Amino acid sequence: MIKIFRFLVSCLLSGILFTVYANEPAVRFAVISDTHFGNPVALTKVPQSLKVLLSKKPVVDAIFVVGDLTNNGTREQYEQLMSVFADKSLIPEGVTVYLMMGNNHDKTNEAGREYFLEITGQPLRYYADIHGFPFIAFSEGGGDLNEFNKDAKQWLEKTMADAAKKYPGKPIFSFSHVSPLNTCYGTLSSEGWGTGLFLPVYNQYPQAVVFGGHSHFPIGDPRSINQQTFTSINDGGLYYSEVAFGEITMGIHPENNNHVAEGLIVNVFSNNDIEIERWDTYRDEEILPRWKMNAPYDGSQFRYKGYNGLPVPAFASGAKLTGKQDGNRYEVTFPQATDNDVVFRYFIEFLENDKVVYSYSKFSQFYLNSEMPKVLSQTLSGLPYGKTLTPRIVAADSYNNRSEPLTGEVFTLPRYAPDRKTKLPVACSDMTTGSYLNAFSVEAKLKVTTEQQFISPFKQTENGRPGFNKAADGRITFSVPIGKRNKTVVCPVILNAGQEYHLVATYEKAAGKLQLYVNGALVGEETVVATDFPVFPNDKFSLPADISVYNNALSNDEIWLLYRKSKVRDTR
Incomplete structure (x- = not known):
């Protein structure tokens, strides 16, 4: 009886071990990007992220670092980079690191390229075989946003064709800092x-699986994987997170966006899944569910093609x-909704006689997990x-599918x-210029149309010009070039065609404020750096x-008083 029991236990354990072994990936690799060495947190966030990814078993065969390695492409920043990626206490023997230069952060058309080649000892392009699977990776070659060497496309055409011929039926993995457009x-x-x-x-290659960074957009968003004619994947970023302009009222950098660092681990199995x-x-937390792709890679198994995020x-x-x-301020408090993927944002709306007169979109902060x-x-x-x-309050997912509303008390x-x-x-x-560098106000009356509208008393400068901009959806903003970039204050009020x-924007350097008023009421405010100045043309x-x-x-x-004088009637 004891012998039979031992035999059954032995068979059971053998079956478990066989199952585990059978499910071991043939290739396992990590993908990260946007390390931005030279920023204050890179020497903390990057080692921490590597420790998390390399602690997972089995240990990856390779790590692909997909661009924007540094902030400015200086020698010191590349040396910082290598102080981390050459540290054997972080990256053990047997794990290969592939580094790619990003766009103008890495100064790919200047001395930064020479520093990259000299200090990292790596080439600008790779075409590698890892356990029988093809890997293609390449750096950007220009100095401007989204710029590559002129021969990059020709090189990729040749390399992809070769990989398709040598590795029939297998996925082809490709890496570059900027992902393909509209994917x-x-x-x-x-x-x-x-x-x-x-x-x-x-x-031309439905078997292509393309990884990129650049946007810093969160990988918890289901739109970060896209399958149309091939697979395109956003790998997030380690520096900070960001969302698209116009998705939320507060701008592209939501609350706690610096408390985010993300990366991928990719398992490739012998059956090509x-x-x-x-x-x-x-936080050392996995974001579920895992993305899964199945062979054959001819487009017939694209489970994420046409994905719409439903149900609501x-x-x-x-x-x-x-x-x-x-007063005319109102604080709303509400519990978060749930979704099969993530709730992306909430529309906080105020209605008069069932008509929305004020709307603010707030980020859910799902990237904090x-x-x-x-x-x-x-x-x-x-x-x-x-x-x-x-x-x-209405909850919306990444595809703008909207919940049934929560309604509060009338006030x-x-x-x-x-x-x-x-x-x-x-x-x-x-x-003249000198008289409004420290403070100014711009007043306008605007009759709203269904088209985009822009009004400004100022002529164009290199960085733009101060002015009111009304988008086609009825949102109004006021922008002013301050320092090296435009500063924009967004109004949550919906302007009806x-x-x-009556619009007024005010700027005060001493107070560090840019404010926007609609029909006499303050509707938006942005903080500006007091050491920067507005950049205006020098002529009248x-x-x-x-x-x-x-x-x-x-x-x-x-x-x-100006609003009352304007005789504009508040129809909000």
Whole structure:
């Protein structure tokens, strides 16, 4: 009896061991990007991420580091990079590291290329065989955004054709910093982080599995994998996270975006199937579910093609929206909804007679994974004075599928009462550059159309010009070139076509503020660095109709008086 029991146990253990061995990947590799050595956190985040990825068993055969290795492509930054990737206590023997240069951060058309070749000792392009599977990786070769050497496409065409011939039926893995245009999250034309240069090549090979970084967009978003004619994958980034412009009201850098670091581990099996693990390396947590791809790679097994994210998100039964009013400010608090993938954002809306007059989109912070807050709060300012409103929250996933709403209690806003001593400000008829470097205000009346609209009293400069921009969806912004880039304040108020609005933007260097007012109410504010100056043309400007400029930052009371004088009726 004992012998029979031992025999059965032996058979069971043998079966378990055989199953584990049979499911061992033939190739296992990691993919990371956007290490940005030279930034303050690279020497902490990158080693931490490597420790997380290399602690998973079995240990990977290779690590692909897909561009933006450094911030500025200096010798010191490349030496920092190699102090980490040459550290055998981090990367054990038998793990091969493949480094690729990114775009202008790595200075690919300047001395940075020479530093890369000298200090890393690696080539600009790779065509490798790892355990019987083809791997193609290449650096960018220009100095501008999304720029490659002129012969990069020709080289890729030749290499892909060779891989397809030598490795029939197998996936072909390709790596470069910028992903193919209009494929995975971050590469849409509207998002600005893709390149169309290689699409004619990859479109010929449904077995191509292409990895890229560049956008810093989170890999927890299901749009980070895309299968149309081939597979395109966003690998996230280690420096910080980002989302597309216009997806949320606060801009492209949401709350806690510096508490994010992400990477991939890819398992390739002997039957050519692929399983991709997504890792939050900041918290050492796997992001589920795993992405899976099955042979044959002829397009017939593309499970992510046409994926639409359904069903819609949902709030738990009994979930409530609570609110707290303070003047024309209102704080909403609500529990997070759930989704089969992720809830991407929430539309915080205020309705008057069932018409949305104010809308703010708030990020869910799903990229924090286990640390994602269970309850969200947001204080909204600039609600229209004297109106009676109903608050509403709608959850939306990455594909903008929307939940049933949570609705709060109706409330009434007070009427605005300016200080009676306030005088109507006087506009400047002529103003040179020096008089508005420290403070200015721009006033405009805008009749909204269904098209995009831009109004400005200033001429074009190299970095743009200050002005109001109304997008086709009714959103209004005010942008001003400050320092080396535009600073933009976004208004959550929806402007309705056919109606007229009174707009004022103010800038005050000492206070470090850029503010936007609609119909006398403050609706948006951005912080500006006090050491930077607005960049305007040196010549005088001529004022279009219905635009006035002031050489100081107007007060709320002054702006209210201008609004009342404009005779614009608040139809919000």
